[in-house]
Amino acid sequence: MTTTELAHRVRAKIRERGTLRERVRVLEAEVQENRQLNRRIAELTDVVTELLIPLEARDQERVDEVLGRFRTGL
16 A cells, blocks of 8 residues: 555545544434423423313312423423
């Protein structure tokens, strides 16, 4: 292998590492977004669950609390 070929290989590896770092950064941001979305889904599920309870068995204080938390998160 010539010095020129070796230099090209080294440059290619350096570029590849930079690309991999960028890909990891993007993936980490997407994972964080996914976590936030999952949390919102869980909160929405709580709201729907509270609203589906029959009126006579419903704890209106609890319903107001859950709805309040959900609304502040919007």
